[in-house]
Amino acid sequence: MFLFEEIKMKLQAQCPDLIKGVETIEVTVVPPRDNYVYALKGTIAIGDQEASVYIAFKKDFPIRKPDIFLEDRDVFGFIPHIEPDGFICYVHEEGLLLDQDNPFGIVKDSLARAIRTLEMGVSEDNYDDLYNEFEVYWARQKTKIVVDCILSLGERVKEIYVLYDPKLHRPVFIFDALDEKSIFYAKNLFHYDILDESIEKQKGIYIPLREGTRLLPPSYSSPWGFGQIKDIIFSNITSSNKRELQRILKQKRIYRNTKEYILLSVPQPNGYHALVGIELSEFKARKGLKNNKSFRHPLIKVQSDFKLTPLVLKRHHPSYLLQRTIGYDEIHNKHIAVIGLGAVGSRITMELARAGVSKFTLIDDDVLDIDNVFRHELGSERLYFFDQKQHQLQKVPKVYGMYQELKEKYPLIDVEPKVKNILDLIREDIHQFEQFDLIIVAIGNPTVERYFNRVVRTLTDPPPVIFTWLEPLGIGGHALLTLNNGNNGCYECLYTNPFDPDCALYNKASFAAPNQFFGKMISGCQTAFTPYGSMDALQTAILATRLALSVLTGKEKDNPLCSWKGDSTDFLEHGFKLSKRYELTTEQLNNTRYHYKAQQCPICGQDGGS
Template sequence: MDAMPEVLRHMTGWGFTKVDPQLNAGWLVMTGELSTATQGVVQCEVWIDRLFERPLKLWLTGVPKALPRLVPHLSPDGYLCYAAPGTEVIDIFDPVGQTRTSLLQAAEVLELVLAGKMKEDLQEEFFVYWDGIYCFHDIERRTSGLVEMLQLSDTKMYVLTDDVARSRLKFARAGRTIKKFPANIAMITSSAAPRPLQENWPPKTVGQILDWQHEMDDACKRKIRDKIIAAYREEVGGILIVIESEKTGYSYGFIVHDLQRNRPDDQRSTDQRLPIFDCPVQPLQMLRLDDKYLSERNIPGQATFSGRRIGLIGCGTIGSFLAEMLVKAGAGAGGGEFLLIDNDILMPQNLGRHRLGFNNLFREKAVALADELKASMPTAKVCAFASDAKDVCLGGLDLIIDATGEESFGHWLVKAASCPTLHVWIEGAGVAVRSLIKQRAEQGCYRCLTDANSQGSLLSVVGGVQPIFSGQGCEGLYVPFPASVSIQAAALALDTALAWVGDKPWPSLSTRLTDHSYEPATPDCSPLPHLECPACRS
């Protein structure tokens, strides 16, 4: 049933008039007044999605003249942002109620805007209106130092970097050339959060940039002006200005092009007569792509694996997914090193639940996985060892992760390792996933746990599990379970490792049930060593 006639009837009853002719086939456009409790009424234009799948859109057509130049939630063209993207739930079964709710929310936001409130919200919406070409911010050192600018031939995007070789490695693509971009670079800090103006937006000239900055932070305006004047006097063609807001930590920038375009023949001009204010500017959207940011963004305030030496033994179904998670959390970054150890090759029967695919068939798993990780995180130091782990030097590591799922190897590693050791495995045919970390003498080891299991204690599920093997001819036996179980095991290992690197409380033995037809037997805990354990008591 078409609900639009009913919505139109209610909108008319609320004082709105249908625009004739309609401006867009997908939207019902109406004009009317938005009433506020204390600030009067404002003329507006309302757009209602004819399928009722998108939020109502609203523009002010009668913006009060006394409105300040810097206003939250109101774009330069009068668009009123009354709800953050993704926060408004569209009720497709109640279009009339949904429309009414949106109008009331818009009126409430407008009330606060006109009353001069919500100024802090400006900083969050600034980047919606600062629409420019991307400039990737690949700077590891946050202190001042030499930085250079590159440009990518295929997209014309820029890269700001403190290490040209590292950035070239990150952005290398077939058919792409990466050239140095000739321009002065100035890094400037501002005490103010950036906000859009209600006029002359976006700024198109140096003069409009300076006028805008004057409204927010006059000290920053003077620094920008001085840097541009200095570049003009040096007779350079352009200058990149990057402004970092100390209040928000965000950066934004712009390029002044053709800085010498109006240089007079008379070189004795004074500062007041410098012909720089009409020079065009190009806004830049600064996107951080430094390794520190990439590894910390999803876990703010937490320690990452950056700078640590980590060895992952076993690049099978668990290890392959875990390796990717570890790299994206900083393994191999910041001067650290990430070792992948596995002497097996990728076979066709592995493809159903392995991180690697057909393009790596019959390759050594460790080598192929290292190549994949370096393709996705080019600056990570990932070293592959296609050898038996017993033949690899494991000294000097900060953490060893055993993802082999082999009990006998786990027992050997307990004796061989001289650093914290994390074991992760799958119980039975995907019944549960478990992890065990030993980092202190008072914690039980992997051999302690297997001894306890053999005596019927510390089991994952009530009654224990029996492995179910499958196989075809000479293929060999394997335990069937879906890839989702491997990913859950990898996720549990990552959480355990993050707790270790962050020195946070975490039970040494953790269990996650993946087959809920079973009943869990042992809550997460930290078992003590067995008195007669031949591994950790010797």
């Protein structure tokens, strides 16, 4: 305890401008937010008003910061960043760096930050935080129900569905409609069968408040009553929404065992929307009501007494979840085709899904094999399925394996798997490729890639295409963009020799010198493969995914050749030779990313390209 006594004496001697009357108190006096081992009490001043605070230390101090509390939570009124137990949220733990060698400095700085937080609250300098953190304060109410929700927000009043579990005696899931996506999501994540008659499905109302509404959350000591909620709704919705709301309400009758749900979308100054709700239950007719078996909805006329319980909503919708990542909301509705679901293509698909893309067409005629699993997005659990008709195990096509993986992790994504060879699809109908916003080709077959590069340009409105491939033995990988914004530069440019059009074909992006064979065979010709590691595939997938996101968000205006360069030790030890391009630094590779373009290219060049 010597450390804490020393801190107390230093606060008394050196910090009278921050805190006065510092004394040791029992840790049991402090709200039990953590297992504290020591606590101090003192008096601070915000303007002319004084307040008592606790400084509580955890056993891991000074690795962890001290917690600071107001003894009287309401001494400065309802201001931001004060919790119901008086805890002052003066700094975020995430990314916090503490100088463990200066414990007193940590306490002094923490106290100064807490005081500054209070000063900003009293002066209303951070008052927008109350609006922007509406959901946080709503969740601090004493009595509440936490419910999972996959509701898509919008500008119109609408009816919604609430899944109620009679065994748990509470709502468990709120969703837009009884559609295939909601059924799949509920079954996959919550193991509820929406169509099961034993699971109650009730209707609620979603009400978006008008843009520009400035609504403070209820304070800890003054929760909202229903009359206040009703006034908030009808004072802050558009006239068209008011008409639609009244239409829905007139059709509703409330019974004693009814549970009614109202969800509010609350605009915030930061441009986002809070989503909160209430449950109305235990309806009882008011005295004097002739028909005491059913009532009007209380938003129209209050004919009954009832219990009001706040709903805290755990939001699952992608547009909300992407706000917690560097997700790209503007690409949510983009449709991407991935051709080739090997080590690179499978990872690109998963990363684009995580970034926010919600619609994929996956094209590959190959099956997942045990030889692939150590460098593929899919693992051994996706290798086989049991064929009931033939009563035997069958290998799983890669596109079906990826379909299952995507749907299990992100049930709201639309995925169309096609077990087809790309050449067959071209023969069937080349124009089907016009439906996509971006095509990614990761098949590792330069002959087929050159052909696809040629035929896709015959389309009336071809989408951008990214070709991506790996080099052997970890020396690098590449991603080439073409057909972006009508600019020249294409896959054929890499094989165009401006000085000798009849020379042997060679990819001039390559880090390996020409005329070398890199295939490796473990047990015969049928097992030949190009040696590369999982990290090489991952690095190339990251490169291609970043390029894809730049295209989809409109940041990339031209057609670059992007490359990453790895270590050449293993490559050289196998007796292989490097190309001149490998000698370029990473900075030089980036600075010359548009220099690959060939004016004489027969596909896109100015001297004869389309």
